[in-house]
Structures are given as structure tokens and as C-alpha cells.
Amino acid sequence: MIDLYYWTTPNGHKITLFLEEAGLDYRIIPVNIGKGDQFAEDFLAIAPNNRIPAIVDHAPTDGGAAISVFESGAILYYLAEKTGQFLSKDLRKKTQTLEWLNWQMGGLGPMAGQNHHFSIYAPEKIEYAQQRYIKETARLYAVLNKQLKDRDFIAGDYSIADMACYPWIVPHEAQSQNLNDYPYLKAWYDRIASRPATLRAYDKASQINTQPSVTDEQSRKLLFGQDASSIK
Known part of the structure; x- marks a missing residue:
């Protein structure tokens, strides 16, 4: 049994995609980030960055005590290693999959996230910030589109790289992106x-x-108003 600490964000969706594909037995524990559940002590014990998702694997492959994992990329890698699925054993295919997993973690997710923030959530609309992240999101879409030109999935076979990227493409309209501008990415998305x-x-x-x-000023503060003093 795997406990999944989850909320309905792109990073949360990555893990449900894997768990559903792999057919693993899991239990969702909702962490309502708009109400501050991510600051509960029991959650911070397994997710010290106070961000979802996180998991607790009660049956790790070494047969020992339960293992907790935070950060969505680390969770996808852990689950792929645990199950032997969605991460090739072939050195070159595995390396490419991990390259694109890290590309999503370091590029697509953060840039699209800032796109969301300045376009949707920021109380003050700053044209420079909006255009900065819309353009960078477009560049990243183009990079992914180019990668998909001659293949069905990012690293050849369906993998954790696809599971990492797909949820960040789902809100493409909110990111001011038109999938028709990226035909190979659109075909991948539809698949x-x-x-x-x-x-x-x-x-x-x-x-x-x-x-x-984000439904009110309190939820806005919880999600966007944290600083060093928030860490206890």
C-alpha cells in the first residue's frame, strides 16, 4: 500500500498517472493547499518543503520500514525503480528519460508555474512579467514539439518523462498557448x-x-505569501 499525499495540481497529477498506469494499490490523502494543510506537522515530517505531492511506501522492495519520498520527480523515479515500469533498463533510453524528467522539473514546471501566477493569480497584472513567462513557456513547448517530431513519446516508449510533462500541458489555454501551433506535441497530448x-x-x-x-485573500497568502519565517 502506498499513501499519496495529494492535491489537484499538475505535480499531484503526475503521481496518480503513474499509480493508475502501474496498477499499484494506493490511498489518496488530500492535502488542501488552499486551506493550509501543507503546513500540518504530520505532513511536514515527510515533505519538509511543505509542497505536495509526497508518498509513503509501506512495502518497500528492501523489506524494511516504510519509506517516505517528497518531490514529484523523485517520486516518479522511486516508483519506476520499485516497479520496473516506465523507465527503461537500457542505459541510453534510461538516460534520455531522466534528462527529460529533469527538463520538466527544472524548466517546464517552474516556467509554466510562473506563467500561471502572473497571468491568473497575481493581484497586480504586470505586462513584462506576463510576457516573460508566456514567451518562455512557448519556447519550452517548441523544444518538446521538436523532440516529438519522430516519436510517439518523449523518450521513445511511454515513460515517467511523459507523466511528468503531460499535466503541465493540460492547462495550455491558461498559459496562452495554442496546441495547434505545436502539431507533434498536440498528437502526443491527444495520445x-x-x-x-x-x-x-x-x-x-x-x-x-x-x-x-486560490479563492480568497487567506488562500492567496498561504500559497504565495510564504518566506523564511514560514519554516519552523
Whole structure:
């Protein structure tokens, strides 16, 4: 059994995509980030960065005590190693998969996240900031589109690289991106969107939460008003 500490964000969706694809037994523990659940002591014990997702694996492969993992990229890698799925044993394919996993963690996610912030959530609309991140998101979409020109999935076979990237492409309209401008990326997106595990993962999300995380000034402060003093 795996406990998944989860909320309905792109990083949260990455892990439900894997768990549904792999058919692992798991339990979702909702962490409502708009209400401050991410600052609860029991959550911080396994996720010291006070961000979802995190997991606790109660049956690790070494047969020892339960293992907790935070950071979505680390979780995807851990689960791939645990199950032997969605990460090739071939050195070159594995290396390419991990390159693109880290590309998402270091590029697509942070840049699209700032795009969301300045375009949707920022109380003051700053044209320079909006255009800075819309343009960088577009550049990253173009990089991914180029990678997908001659293949169905990012590293050849469906892998944790695809699971990492797909949830960040889902809100493309909110990022001021038109998938028709990226035909290879659009075909990839449609392939993943139609997978049964993807449909199950997003259906579970709709059952857990249908509201935006930022609904008032208090939730805005919880999500965007933290500084060093927030760390205890």
C-alpha cells in the first residue's frame, strides 16, 4: 500500500498517472493547499518543503520500514525503480528519460508555474512579467514539439518523462498557448489524454476537488505569501 499525499495540481497529477498506469494499490490523502494543510506537522515530517505531492511506501522492495519520498520527480523515479515500469533498463533510453524528467522539473514546471501566477493569480497584472513567462513557456513547448517530431513519446516508449510533462500541458489555454501551433506535441497530448489510466487519474481528481485553490485573500497568502519565517 502506498499513501499519496495529494492535491489537484499538475505535480499531484503526475503521481496518480503513474499509480493508475502501474496498477499499484494506493490511498489518496488530500492535502488542501488552499486551506493550509501543507503546513500540518504530520505532513511536514515527510515533505519538509511543505509542497505536495509526497508518498509513503509501506512495502518497500528492501523489506524494511516504510519509506517516505517528497518531490514529484523523485517520486516518479522511486516508483519506476520499485516497479520496473516506465523507465527503461537500457542505459541510453534510461538516460534520455531522466534528462527529460529533469527538463520538466527544472524548466517546464517552474516556467509554466510562473506563467500561471502572473497571468491568473497575481493581484497586480504586470505586462513584462506576463510576457516573460508566456514567451518562455512557448519556447519550452517548441523544444518538446521538436523532440516529438519522430516519436510517439518523449523518450521513445511511454515513460515517467511523459507523466511528468503531460499535466503541465493540460492547462495550455491558461498559459496562452495554442496546441495547434505545436502539431507533434498536440498528437502526443491527444495520445496520453485518451489512455485509460489518464482518464481514471483525472476522474479521481474531479472527485476530490473542483474548486481553484486560490479563492480568497487567506488562500492567496498561504500559497504565495510564504518566506523564511514560514519554516519552523
